[in-house]
Amino acid sequence: MAVFPLAPGSTIAILGGGQLGRMLSLAAARLGFDVLILSPEAGGGAGRVSAHTLAAPYDDPEALRTLAGIASVATFEFENVPAAVVEALQALGVEVAPGPLPLAVAQDRVDEKTFLNASGAPTVAFAAIDTLADLRNGIDRLGAPALLKTRREGYDGKGQTWVENHADIEAAYDRIGRAPAILEARADFVRELSVIAARGRDGDVVAYPAGENHHEAGILRRTRAPAVLSPATREQAETIAARILTRLDYVGVIGVELFEMKDGHLLVNEIAPRVHNSGHWTLDGCEVDQFEQHIRAIAGWPLGPVTPLAQVEMENLIGAEVEAWPKLAAEAEARLWLYGKGEAREGRKMGHVNRLSPLKG
């Protein structure tokens, strides 16, 4: 069983072997921890900077037993960890953070929005869709266009489609494979923000200043942080994040995506129970970045400061864009982070660059 604060030299298990796992592993190393990466794919970017790697399906009983023999705490870099895996790890005496509740909530878009509204974290109006009739009723109530998404899975714009008008209802339902779904009213937001926040094992909560996000083709393109916010909006963002974390009895870092409406009030778009792409600016903009913050939280260490040291524009390097590395390496103010992925496939996040400038006011 894990004893907290977890002592340096202990091993932390991370489910998932991509860039988030990799940057978590680098942060863990700084604090003297060893890392075990469990991932179905061997040779990923995270495993290549970690003491232990297990190439096995997440629900492989033998792999989980091996993991439990080495690591006393486990976390993950993606939200679609099967509940059965978390239960199996807990049964083996491994502390899993964040726990099963945040995972369950984040894995189902209807449960997520229901939870958020109940927590005082407002969202757009929505309807659960199980039949074509539900979708017709939903469009009647929420208006068109409205966004139809599968309840589960889907990321970077996958598994979702716009219902353009009444005539489009049946075709839209077909486009998402008539899967259990959620219909979301269109949010007339002025911009997308996100807050990266953390909660420690002692219940302490911190929130980095919000960043402003720009998407292209459903994929995060860039984050500017800290975003210029009115004091009221800033307070609202932090209050929302704190409510969510506390209500989920959360341990670790969370990403909270927000819509800022014309009048300055905020709606939660979605939550990610893990370190988040829109928090990569903290790697060069803060003393303690989101990855170290997550390791601190799950290890039962006190949380670190979230004060920004610089203004950062984080830009994702997607697919072939990574080939610009020689030019980026020569940019004095550009801090380059490359993920050690082999093939620069279209749409694949290969790295990111943080461009620094002095803090605004």
Add this chain to the structure above:
Amino acid sequence: MAVFPLAPGSTIAILGGGQLGRMLSLAAARLGFDVLILSPEAGGGAGRVSAHTLAAPYDDPEALRTLAGIASVATFEFENVPAAVVEALQALGVEVAPGPLPLAVAQDRVDEKTFLNASGAPTVAFAAIDTLADLRNGIDRLGAPALLKTRREGYDGKGQTWVENHADIEAAYDRIGRAPAILEARADFVRELSVIAARGRDGDVVAYPAGENHHEAGILRRTRAPAVLSPATREQAETIAARILTRLDYVGVIGVELFEMKDGHLLVNEIAPRVHNSGHWTLDGCEVDQFEQHIRAIAGWPLGPVTPLAQVEMENLIGAEVEAWPKLAAEAEARLWLYGKGEAREGRKMGHVNRLSPLKG
């Protein structure tokens, strides 16, 4: 053969598996490189964050061949790499940086001081000691007390002794085992400084602001950086570093230890052809730390900025001091770096802490 700038995804070999290798490996990972650690000891802190490890003596021909099959560039975390190893690697087509000349110079204290003085980098007066008669003559010329050091090996105060007076000459010679030695005049310095500098493959040179070092029992205790220096002293420090780097046709990061004399002029105490303990403050005090700077240099990338972002006091955690980690983890302004070493033996560097405060002036 290596093609520069070295492309991300390439493997860099590091000879040595301790904390310097570990922090180099973490920096290399950020830039998308894989690392191979060659070290006689298996399971060291560096290997546990690296893609490849070879546990073999440095001069093991098979290990060197394996290394050459994976890595195209090699570097080291310590200066006592045997010349034969460097030659063997070069014969296998591996680019070794820094090259044989800086290593040879740094491995022999007489050659080092001779080189420094010839380069316009002044040192204390010294004498080469091969016989007891040399030592008597040396004391006559340089006065007592004077510092007697073995020409080769020795670090953290090992392999050196003070010749207190004429009566102590023979005993002092015995204390260092009558090995080939150097006798150094006592430097009446007011403080010890060091400059961490780097030279790229294109000949570009950068120098971080000097730090002020405090030793205890021959081991670096703390570095405060940037040190407050007069403009003339600052220029002198940078000029000295640049002369050394250029004259050695150096590639990589170098540590230049300096004595500041009462009148402000500087003498070089010694050079370390590698990343240096007194440069750990850059990990949290600069956008690009000494480890990334070294990787950039040896990979033929443009050097990064050396501008300080904060005032840093770096304190080494030696031996059992590392047991204070729970307290240090709770200090808001303390950034903790732990090296993943098992046993906290006396005198062993287990980690360090960087305490940040706003930049002065």
